[in-house]
Amino acid sequence: MLIIDGKKVSLDLKNELQTSVESCKALTGKVPGLAVIIVGQDPASQVYVRNKAKTCKEIGMFSTAIEMPADTTQEHLLDTIAKLNSDPLIHGILVQQPLPKHIDEFAVTLAIDPAKDVDGFHPENLGRLVMGHLDKCFVSCTPYGILELLGRYNIDTKGKHCVVVGRSNIVGKPMANLMLQKLPTTNCTVTICHSATKDIPFYTRQADILIAAIGQAKFITADMVKPGAVVIDVGINRIDDPSTKSGTRLVGDVDFEGVSTVASAMTPVPGGVGPMTIAMLLKNTLHSFQRQNGL
Numbered sequence: 001m002l003i004i005d006g007k008k009v010s011l012d013l014k015n016e017l018q019t020s021v022e023s024c025k026a027l028t029g030k031v032p033g034l035a036v037i038i039v040g041q042d043p044a045s046q047v048y049v050r051n052k053a054k055t056c057k058e059i060g061m062f063s064t065a066i067e068m069p070a071d072t073t074q075e076h077l078l079d080t081i082a083k084l085n086s087d088p089l090i091h092g093i094l095v096q097q098p099l100p101k102h103i104d105e106f107a108v109t110l111a112i113d114p115a116k117d118v119d120g121f122h123p124e125n126l127g128r129l130v131m132g133h134l135d136k137c138f139v140s141c142t143p144y145g146i147l148e149l150l151g152r153y154n155i156d157t158k159g160k161h162c163v164v165v166g167r168s169n170i171v172g173k174p175m176a177n178l179m180l181q182k183l184p185t186t187n188c189t190v191t192i193c194h195s196a197t198k199d200i201p202f203y204t205r206q207a208d209i210l211i212a213a214i215g216q217a218k219f220i221t222a223d224m225v226k227p228g229a230v231v232i233d234v235g236i237n238r239i240d241d242p243s244t245k246s247g248t249r250l251v252g253d254v255d256f257e258g259v260s261t262v263a264s265a266m267t268p269v270p271g272g273v274g275p276m277t278i279a280m281l282l283k284n285t286l287h288s289f290q291r292q293n294g295l
């Protein structure tokens, strides 16, 4: 069974991005810039934001983290986004989710200039993705990272049956739409399952490529997988594990031990899809810079 090593691919990608950032600087005297807004004190979000800033620095990009208190008004947040929309040093804007309940996430998504929406959440970017204009949009980072993994591991996708479990706007829906596109790393027949799907194993057992993005620890078991399938695990779930120092550990939506006896290739958790997401965010920021500078 082949392990699809997202950690290794993300490191390769960061090296490639570093080279691209250097040539952007040589050509224009400027570097790509990413602004990350965080509202409130959610510890997991703070870790993500710190990691993004650290990785930007490693590859030579400019980054700024704007920390706002949990009681920030929606108006103030939208004003901050408007300033970043017109800031020439900033090519990518990301608002870390989750946001406090009094803030309308969709209004925030709509406020970001689609040309700087490196998360790919704006309806203009999602719409262009659905229409297949991938060179003129930002693809949301997790599905984009999965595409990159499938490509770098030369996974045969043309005409295959891809089953995506999960239909969120940030993972499941863009993922399924990407797999439907006529690209070298997609071109699949696609089925989407969700919480109202009757008999999910009936569908997953037909998958040549199975992508699980539901947030339920070890939901996909060996009996739900077709022998030889390629299994991509997006889930990040923390479960109790008294044998570890912290008493918990991270697992995916797929029962790795069981499914690895059936699948031909799999992404592990951690070290699979997760590290790719941040790398693709930086790739989108680089693309934004290149587009805005006519490169």
Ligand code: NDP
Binding pocket: 142, 165, 166, 167, 168, 169, 170, 171, 172, 193, 194, 195, 196, 200, 213, 214, 215, 216, 234, 235, 236, 237, 273, 274, 275, 277
């Ligand atoms: P959401 O909670 O937004 O969506 C989950 C989806 O799974 C929904 O469509 C839901 O169905 C479906 N679902 C939930 N339970 C079941 C079930 N028992 N059977 C079938 N379908 C089910 O999650 P996200 O898409 O944001 O994230 C999914 C997982 O991926 C999480 O573990 C998250 O932490 C992880 N993640 C990982 C990333 C990475 O970089 N590796 C990035 C983003 C997310 P319905 O629509 O009917 O409610």
